[in-house]
Amino acid sequence: MFFPNEMKRITVVSHKIHLQEAVKALYDAGVLHLKEYVPSEGDHYPIGTPMENAEKISELLLMLNSIKTQVDLKAVTKTKAEFDLERHENLLRNFQADVNRINEGIKQAEDALKAGERRREILEFHLKAGVQKFDALKGYDSLDVLNGYVPDIDVLKVRMANVEHELMAGVEKMAGGFPVIIFVKKSDMETARHALASAEFTRVDVDMDWRTATPQEESAIFTKERNALVKKADDLRKELADLTKAKGGEILGTEDALTTEIRKSEAPLKFAVSNHSFMIQGWVPKGKESSLEQKLASITDNMYFSAEDVGEDEPAPIQLKNKGPVKPFEFFLRLYSLPSYKEMDPTFLIFLTYPIIFGIMMGDIGYGLVLFLGFAFIKYKMKKMRSVASVLMISSLFSILFGFVFGEFFGFEAIGGITLHPMIARAEGLNAMLPVSLMIGLVHLNLGITTGLINELREHKLRHAMGKASWFILEAGGILYLMSTFLKMETGVDPNLSLGIFLVGVVLLTIGESYRGLIEIPALASNVLSYARIAALGLAGVQLALVINGMADGMFHAGGMFMVMGVALLFAGHAVNMLLALMGSFLQSLRLHYVEMFSKFYHGDGEPYKPFGS
Amino acid sequence: MSDIAVIAAAATICISAIATAWAEKELGTSAIGAMAEKESLFAKGLIITVIPETIIIFGLVVALQIIGMAGGA
Numbered sequence: 221m222f223f224p225n226e227m228k229r230i231t232v233v234s235h236k237i238h239l240q241e242a243v244k245a246l247y248d249a250g251v252l253h254l255k256e257y258v259p260s261e262g263d264h265y266p267i268g269t270p271m272e273n274a275e276k277i278s279e280l281l282l283m284l285n286s287i288k289t290q291v292d293l294k295a296v297t298k299t300k301a302e303f304d305l306e307r308h309e310n311l312l313r314n315f316q317a318d319v320n321r322i323n324e325g326i327k328q329a330e331d332a333l334k335a336g337e338r339r340r341e342i343l344e345f346h347l348k349a350g351v352q353k354f355d356a357l358k359g360y361d362s363l364d365v366l367n368g369y370v371p372d373i374d375v376l377k378v379r380m381a382n383v384e385h386e387l388m389a390g391v392e393k394m395a396g397g398f399p400v401i402i403f404v405k406k407s408d409m410e411t412a413r414h415a416l417a418s419a420e421f422t423r424v425d426v427d428m429d430w431r432t433a434t435p436q437e438e439s440a441i442f443t444k445e446r447n448a449l450v451k452k453a454d455d456l457r458k459e460l461a462d463l464t465k466a467k468g469g470e471i472l473g474t475e476d477a478l479t480t481e482i483r484k485s486e487a488p489l490k491f492a493v494s495n496h497s498f499m500i501q502g503w504v505p506k507g508k509e510s511s512l513e514q515k516l517a518s519i520t521d522n523m524y525f526s527a528e529d530v531g532e533d534e535p536a537p538i539q540l541k542n543k544g545p546v547k548p549f550e551f552f553l554r555l556y557s558l559p560s561y562k563e564m565d566p567t568f569l570i571f572l573t574y575p576i577i578f579g580i581m582m583g584d585i586g587y588g589l590v591l592f593l594g595f596a597f598i599k600y601k602m603k604k605m606r607s608v609a610s611v612l613m614i615s616s617l618f619s620i621l622f623g624f625v626f627g628e629f630f631g632f633e634a635i636g637g638i639t640l641h642p643m644i645a646r647a648e649g650l651n652a653m654l655p656v657s658l659m660i661g662l663v664h665l666n667l668g669i670t671t672g673l674i675n676e677l678r679e680h681k682l683r684h685a686m687g688k689a690s691w692f693i694l695e696a697g698g699i700l701y702l703m704s705t706f707l708k709m710e711t712g713v714d715p716n717l718s719l720g721i722f723l724v725g726v727v728l729l730t731i732g733e734s735y736r737g738l739i740e741i742p743a744l745a746s747n748v749l750s751y752a753r754i755a756a757l758g759l760a761g762v763q764l765a766l767v768i769n770g771m772a773d774g775m776f777h778a779g780g781m782f783m784v785m786g787v788a789l790l791f792a793g794h795a796v797n798m799l800l801a802l803m804g805s806f807l808q809s810l811r812l813h814y815v816e817m818f819s820k821f822y823h824g825d826g827e828p829y830k831p832f833g834s
Numbered sequence: 835m836s837d838i839a840v841i842a843a844a845a846t847i848c849i850s851a852i853a854t855a856w857a858e859k860e861l862g863t864s865a866i867g868a869m870a871e872k873e874s875l876f877a878k879g880l881i882i883t884v885i886p887e888t889i890i891i892f893g894l895v896v897a898l899q900i901i902g903m904a905g906g907a
Binding site: 555746749750 | 877878880884887888892894898
């Protein structure tokens with residue numbers, strides 16, 4: 221709970237012919253965190269090469285990814301598939317071929333439909349204009365036939381009054397205007413053109429090879445063809461859906477099988493492999509090494525296996541082992557950086573202090589209740605948010621607790637007629653809360669320093685440990701001195717003596733942590749002051765709540781419609797204030813941990829434990 | 835409490851707030867840029883972004899000192 225899980229360093233060496241079986245055994249065991257082998261100059265062992273089927277598997281995975289972009293596999297349920305390269309290849313190739321054929325068919329049908337669109341437009345022009353036979357529109361020696369649209373047929377008739385012409389005009393307006401076909405003598409074309417231009421005639425090209433004599437017959441054929449194309453495309457889409465439904469599960473299963481296999485096949489890239497032998501290194505959690513040894517020993521007797529303790533500064537992977545309500549707080553470490561192997565796991569510390577600091581900033585019974593229920597809902601509904609929601613649920617409980625301390629329920633000092641008696645009236649100014657906040661800061665920072673002290677002692681770095689311990693002496697002297705000189709309090713200790721204690725602390729610190737320790741002394745003061753934000757944030761939150769309540773109160777006294785507005789204001793105002801306070805409290809208390817507390821002890825940079833084969 | 839002390843306290847808060855905002859603007863934009871490249875930098879980006887908050891906390895402390903010295907609060 222206070223330290224990451226203990227690990228053992230594993231080394232496996234054997235003849236190269238056993239490599240494949242060894243990899244399989246390690247993968248199935250799923251406990252070994254592989255150490256990447258990096259050959260340094262002068263090493264005899266080069267890095268291994270992927271097994272021979274790796275290339276083929278990669279190719280199939282690539283094909284599978286391309287298939288996934290073409291069909292929708294979201295709705296299908298996965299069926300488990302055993303690894304069988306030949307079967308996987310057949311399945312994928314056949315499926316890909318089918319998908320290609322169907323998609324090609326759909327594309328052809330869609331293209332044909334698109335091409336038919338222009339034919340349909342021109343056909344409609346003829347139908348609307350009242351053409352009986354296509355023949356009537358062409359084959360004249362002395363006549364020109366003009367097709368087009370006009371905005372107004374009466375205007376056209378007036379403008380064309382002086383030109384000898386025949387007019388066929390539709391009565392129904394189309395997108396471009398009324399469809400008209402005008403027959404004019406070729407000799408009159410010049411005058412006709414001017415007349416038509418003044419009637420805003422727009423000419424359209426309707427030249428087309430028609431397969432029948434009349435627009436009606438043509439239209440019948442066209443509709444039939446169109447329906448056939450739509451049906452073809454629909455059928456193909458249905459075929460694709462059926463195919464996806466039938467084979468989709470197996471495809472997803474194949475993906476799993478191939479992904480597993482590619483991990484095994486490419487594992488030798490992390491090993492040292494010579495012409496005849498191989499060496500695998502990694503770490504397993506303590507207690508798992510003997511079962512791993514047995515698994516490997518069952519392959520061959522010629523397998524060297526060793527499990528050793530993790531050495532100094534060895535980058536062993538980190539497996540945190542917190543349980544129950546502490547576990548969700550690991551989220552903060554994953555967000556920041558996991559502890560290094562020898563370091564104390566501060567999750568439990570965060571579990572103790574984070575909710576308290578959050579609760580003080582957000583101390584309100586009403587807000588705490590709403591947030592608790594809200595995050596309970598989020599925890600239940602959204603799997604990804606589970607750890608954050610758990611952390612905030614615990615923190616909300618502390619909000620409720622400190623709500624009683626401050627006597628606040630949505631900013632009111634009463635719940636349903638029962639008056640709350642605040643132990644600390646923080647709404648009345650910073651004076652009450654400021655010293656409390658700074659005190660919390662001092663305690664919090666010293667928890668950090670204590671953790672640092674434990675870390676240094678565990679690593680037997682006694683000089684650094686003394687440096688950490690000297691902080692306590694320094695602080696004690698400094699605080700006593702400040703109390704007696706600046707605050708004029710009766711401490712019972714002579715100011716000169718306390719100054720002496722402080723100086724002893726400074727000297728020990730300088731010995732322990734050299735000049736860096738000296739720089740840290742003013743930093744400690746600014747760190748402590750930084751905790752003033754606990755008071756400031758709480759005050760801002762409660763003042764806003766009071767403003768909202770005051771405004772709503774005025775509206776309730778006005779009566780009538782204002783009552784409704786007052787209720788709306790209460791809801792909206794407290795919702796906004798609560799969200800602001802939530803964001804502020806969440807980030808600020810996180811910051812106090814990351815920036816202020818962690819700077820006293822934390823190294824981090826641990827690599828998460830990710831066993832091969834899980 | 836004299837008017838000038840009140841104005842001084844208000845100015846302390848205002849100016850330190852502007853300073854904080856200015857510093858966080860510069861840091862925040864860079865941090866978001868880095869986060870867009872690599873999401874795991876969230877915590878480090880957050881820490882670097884919130885460091886200038888100390889400025890306004892000092893502003894707050896100084897403002898309280900001014901009010902205290904002027905005999906108000």
